[in-house]
Amino acid sequence: MAVASSFAYSSVEQEWIVAVSGRELANGELTPDNDGLARAAMQLHGCVLFRGAFAPATVDAMYREYLAQFGTLDLAGMQNRAAKPAPTRFMEVGGSRYEVVLPMTGAFGEPQVFANALLIRFLGPLLGRDLHLNSFTAVISHPGAPQQRLHRDYPHLFFEPGVGPSLLAHAVNVVVPLIDVDMETGPTGVWLGSHRVQDLAVDPKAITVCPLQRGDCIVLDYRTLHAGLPNRGSRARPIVYMVYARPWFFDHANHVNRRRIPVDMPLERYDELPDSVRPIVARAPYYRMLARWDEADAPASAAERPPEAP
Secondary structure (H helix, E strand, O other): OOOOOOOOOEOOOHHHEEEOOHHHHHHOOOOHHHHHHHHHHHHHHOEEEEEOOOOHHHHHHHHHHHHHHHOOOOHHHHHHHHOOOOOOOEEEEEOOEEEEEOEOOHHHHOHHHHOOHHHHHHHHHHHOOOOEEEEEEEEEEOOOOOOOOOEOOOOOOOOOOOHHHHOOOOEEEEEEEOOOEOOOOOOEEEOOOHHHOOOOOOOOOOOEOOOEOOOOEEEEEOOOOEEEOOOOOOOOEEEEEEEEEOOOOOOOOOOHHHOOOOOEOOHHHHHHOOOOOHHHHOHHHHHHHHHHHHHHHOOOOOOOOOOOOO
16 A cells, blocks of 8 residues: 655566465475576665565464564663663664564574575575574564665675675675565665665665565665665564674674674574574574673672682
8 A cells, every 4th residue: 555755656676576486485495487586686686575485374473472572562662671771682773663682582593484495595695605694683663653764784895986886795684574564564665776886875766665465575685775664554563684694794883883692592592403504593602602701700799709818
């Protein structure tokens, strides 16, 4: 459903949308034709929208997990959490819009989520066989949230003119809505081809947007410009962001410099995973051990300190 706005959205470019068949989903692999279409879209547009890349039951389980973990937090609750001193899970990313690092427990810790076979097979040639999960978060747009500013998730790796836009992808953001997102609720809009643009020199009106359904996902080159649209609906809109990257990439802008643990999986859950998927979340035990070192190095309270020698 179209909604009134300060500008007219461009029509949906069908060539960036790939419909995943039930057989492809079951086999965990795209057909050669669809694989070729998707790779062409990533090369030309810097993004591809996969219709039906996740089983609806998987997404519904993720939504239940989100509600169990954070469903009691309204806008004021997230504002309060984000205002606490670092490190904190919550970060404001726009008016009435917050990003939260998700604990990878319950449905969020299931391999069919972060190691979706179809998705990983597609990402391998883009990022190399040693790709890993760089971060696992959700962005929640509350009712009344205005449109986000036009942005890319990370600056170009090199600022010399023409260098950054000409490189291969170093990371991608996989955007998975946990509910059906119509135009009123506010999907994510993209600027097709903007991964090849040096700065933010694009026409703000040249945004491409379409409703999203449970099971869909958008794969965004980390350089592609995008923005969350206004939430004019009556319910919060949670979207999971799974960022996959080459093994040498650390996201200093969004996580490292903010002292946030971007992949929050308990060691016990990591140890339970099949050997085949552990490399994808290889940083999880590293981050968990860092947290434990911080706890071990914390100054003891007066009651916990050993008595001084006479």
